[in-house]
Amino acid sequence: MKFWEGIWLALLQLRAQKLKSFFTLLGVIIGVTFLISVIAIVQGMNRFVREDFATAIFGVNTLQIHRRETVQVGREDVEKRRRQARNPFLYRADADALRATVPGVWRFGYNSDAFLPEVRRGEFRRRNVRVVGGSEGYLDLQGWDIADGRAFNPLDYAYGLRVAVIGSAIAERLFPDRSPIGERIRVGPHTYTVVGTLKKQGGLLGNIRDASIVIPFPAYRGDFAVRRDVVDEIAIKFRNTREMDAGRLEVEAVLRQRHRLRPGVENDFAIESATQLLDAWQKINRILMAALPGLVSISLVVGGIVIMNIMLVSVLERTREIGIRMAIGARRRDILLQFLIESATLSVMGAAAGVVFGALLAQVVRAATPLPVSVAPWSVAVGVVLGLLVGLFFGAYPASRAARLDPIVALRYE
């Protein structure tokens, strides 16, 4: 019961002096706010990179093979860029060889792309369009769903037909008045028939897709390719990470052999996947997480020292109260406990406020960014426990000062 009384007293103290309490607890509040919000935000970034960003670029369990790296992680390496600029092109024959030899392939596709100044239908036009020449299975591999019409069929490929599946932004712009299916559009100097439209994706990465036109690779090869049979990208999707890792080795072996690279010579092609991006993110993540304890402990220690000072003042101001309590039978440990509980309660209240502020901050970031930020329950527990420990640690000295008072001296104080 003395325990509850201690908490009650501390809460009364808080209520009596709201503003002073707030400033007293500012350090603890800031520390815990930091803890809660940074962890929530970093975890949100983590999830975003892991689940949305990295896989949106590379696809889940997908290897992308280019003649040079598309994503460079870390500092810009000019020398490496220059070296990779001399890498040989990838050809359809390379893709066919990979498809034939790499084990565990689930989905396979390759493509080349070009940017066109515009596509047109009568007076309707859309500028800056990406034309993608995709192999059979390309849409499937990318996970690009058809909204209207159909995807490509084997005949489109076999006869090199000029058919197109268009992104939603292009469909909206060229066909404000009717369905695009079956209509003709001018893609550069050529006329294509729209057979399907892509579902709108939106977002940072989706915008590119929404403004794309996909055509079968044979048509692309005939109409847009600068170098025939060169493919810009080969993509292989596996069922899981393990098979992807095995597949990566085989891809490397096949291409090295085809490029006649002697052992010890650097690859003259790039195999990339979400793994690289995630590894890079992990590094950033680790740095953020390593800095966090320092920031949090600095504010907690500062907060603790403020609490200690406030408690010392409080002990002084309440010397007579302590004397009264001792006169009617409080033992030294009762007094010790009372002040410990008081400082711990104060500090835990500060931590609780920090949790609230931290959660609010996380909420703000969640609303303002695409990051799926949410407060980690364990960080709340850590925050509250840290608050408790700060209160106990920095309350110990004032509390022992109170407990060591001589009853008669304390009673006569003032």
Added chain:
Amino acid sequence: MTPPNDKIILTEALTKDYELGAETVHALRGVDLVVERNEYVAIMGPSGSGKSTLLNLIGCLDTPTGGRYWLNRQEVSRLDDAELARIRNREVGFVFQTFNLLPRATALHNVELPLIYAGVPAKERRERSAVALEAVGLADRMHHRPNELSGGERQRVATARALVNNPSILLADEPTGNLDSTTSAEIMGLFDELHAKGQTILLVTHERDIAAHAHRAIQLRDGRIERDERRALAEAIR
């Protein structure tokens, strides 16, 4: 040596020195005192004669420099801090001139405090505190804070607090010192009642008409007992 049962207080050559810088103040210079159950004792004497010092020693608020002291057959001068706290809690009830109530706590809570430190469960605590407050005539003031009470009422709350744990002795250091004469008479009436019910009371005062309520008057001078007079003489003082 264990004193017989009926002697609540027994002191032997009790001394108390205060060090004031290089100087030593001999507040008590050897006090031998015996108080039996249900006595009503007034401790008198001029200011600075050691009345409060003696009462504080008896109440275990302070420890003697020399001599021995038994409270309820237990040698108190040998006890440690925690045991002294227990004695203050269970054996002694203190009433001070300045009331010494907790300003932010209600009357009821103030009276509850000794029971809290005695480890009495909440429900029983509240009941006993309410009874103690009723006994001093404050049933309708339980939820008032000290600053909402008159001086006399505050001293009654303090008395209720002193008695709530059924102490062996009630010690009062000039309990009427801060009260006007009408209120003083009320408080003394309360003390008389308590004594009539069997309470042992030690009362410090320098007012003769207050001391006259007691059945025995001890006169201190310079830290020594100068006179110790039983009822007949106490009557004579009046």
